[in-house]
Amino acid sequence: MNYKFADRMMTIKASAIREILKATADPQMISFAGGNPAVDAFPVEEIKRISAELFETDPVSILQYGITEGDKDCLEEALKFFNRHECVVREFDKAIMTSGSQQIMEFAAKCLCNEGDVILCENPSFLGALNAFKSEGAILQGIDYKQGEINVVDVENKIKELDPKFIYVIPNYQNPTGMTMSRKSRQALLELAVKYDLLILEDNPYGDLRFEGDAIPSIKSMDETGHVIYAASLSKILAPGMRLACCIAPSEVIEKFVVCKQASDVHSNLWSQKVMAKYLKECDIEKHIERIQKIYKQKCDLMYSEMKREFHKDVEFEKPTGGMFIWVTLPKHINMNEFVKAALEKKVAVVPGNAFLDDDTKECHSFRMNFSTPTDEKIKQGVKILGELSHKMN
Ligand SMILES: Cc1ncc(COP(=O)(O)O)c(C=O)c1O
Structure with missing residues (x-):
């Protein structure tokens, strides 16, 4: 064949x-x-206990189809969790539970890029995201980023020249470099996004795995005008096998993601969402x-x-x-x-x-x-x- x-x-x-x-x-x-x-x-013991309780008390609720945006309790608990240190959920935002943050990368490219559109990214950047972008026909263009500092002139020139659809960044403990973006660079990127009416896809799976220094505010928390899509994964904090992440973004973007998800996998695994909701509610995640x-x-x-x-x-x-x-x-x-x-x-x-x-x-x-x-x-x-x-x- x-x-x-x-x-x-x-x-x-x-x-x-x-x-x-x-x-x-x-x-x-x-x-x-x-x-x-x-x-x-x-947290094996807690997850074991919660799973057993769910099967004991209401097995149908975890075996049935669910809603695309995500299980109500899971979404509520996840938003509370990701919003606990800084405000990442604004009045103009909506949210959706996704099958890992990998799915957010795919949806971003699918919803925003036509064949041949450019996405700016750190160079190097997370391979899984780059492949997701490429598989939707987008073209990648690296930006100059060293020791936590974005070269603003380079980014602005590339925006003017290439008219990218969005800028993809992993500001905390980046995969693969381990590098963290300075507050100044985060602010500068956001200013450029606002100036050129461009979206930033901020991917933050490692933010809570900080073992030294102070946390730097996310770009999402600085955004007052709806220019950031925030990918908040639970994989590295709890368990990647549960395949759960939360995307927080302006409602117009999330509405498109919902349509995409209906065509993709209908909804994220309800079983793990129910376990996650109970874990976040009952256990000491801190x-x-x-x-x-x-x-x-x-x-x-x-x-x-x-x-x-x-x-x-x-x-x-x-x-x-x-x-x-x-x-x-x-x-x-x-x-x-x-x-x-x-x-x-x-x-x-x-x-x-x-x-x-x-x-x-x-x-x-x-x-x-x-x-x-x-x-x-x-x-x-x-x-x-x-x-x-x-x-x-x-
Ligand atoms: C930077 C980055 N983003 C996203 C992901 C995808 O994570 P998940 O789909 O498990 O949430 C990873 C996984 O390694 C990653 O390193």
Whole structure:
């Protein structure tokens, strides 16, 4: 059979991470390639108890179809939760529960972009979002962003030149760089969005995984004119397997998302929404978040100090203040892809940095390391192997 796929599928490849994760099925492999929560970060006992209670008291309510916008209790509790430290829900907003925030990326591109429209994004940025945008026919254009500061002139020039549909950013503990955007840059982006009547898609799955420093207000909380779509995921705080996120945005945008969702999966899993609603209502989520922040801080400290000791002095990396990732840049004379390949042969997996670029054929000397998933022992062993390679290949 000659399978004739749509043109738009030609621009997206199987995710480099998925391919590497396949290699990590080998039990000998030390994987710094994933982005999963730590195995001891799940509130298993509470989720078990709540699930049992729901099945005991009202099984039909969790097995039946639900409404597209989301289960009323779940939506209410999620909004209360995401609004607890700052105001991210305005009078002009509506909200929808989605199947992870990945679905918000897809809906944003589907609802806002025609074939060939441009989306501005950090460069590098989250691969899953970039693939979702590309699969809807959008074209990605990276913006100049270093050490938490957006180059405002560059962004403004690109807005004027390319007339993008929206700007996609992950201001807190970004995937893949671990970088956090300054308050000044957040404000500047919002000012540009207002000036050019442009939307910002603010993706904040890691905001609560802060283990150092003070929180910086979200762009959504600064927005008084309806220029921000806010993607608030529950995956990294509670459990990605529940596939739940909440999108908060001006009502006109959410109304389009509702139509999209009806055509996509009708509604998010009602079972996990009911469990989530009860969890948020009855359990001490702040205590849970404090616990996981401690786990990630300890793992990040360990990985960073091992890297400091083991890596060649010319290898560059910075310690993030939250999230799950450390971004590593090799000296220019080391070929990053050869380094990643050699690491894989020695049974250590990291993700090549070009996978996260607006154009993955661009030259790249960086790779991403994840500290949330591996055990302490694996962190020590894997960093030692990468360190030896960094000296050998230098
Ligand atoms: C920046 C970013 N956004 C969105 C997602 C998608 O998360 P989910 O669909 O589980 O909410 C991820 C997952 O790794 C991510 O890193």
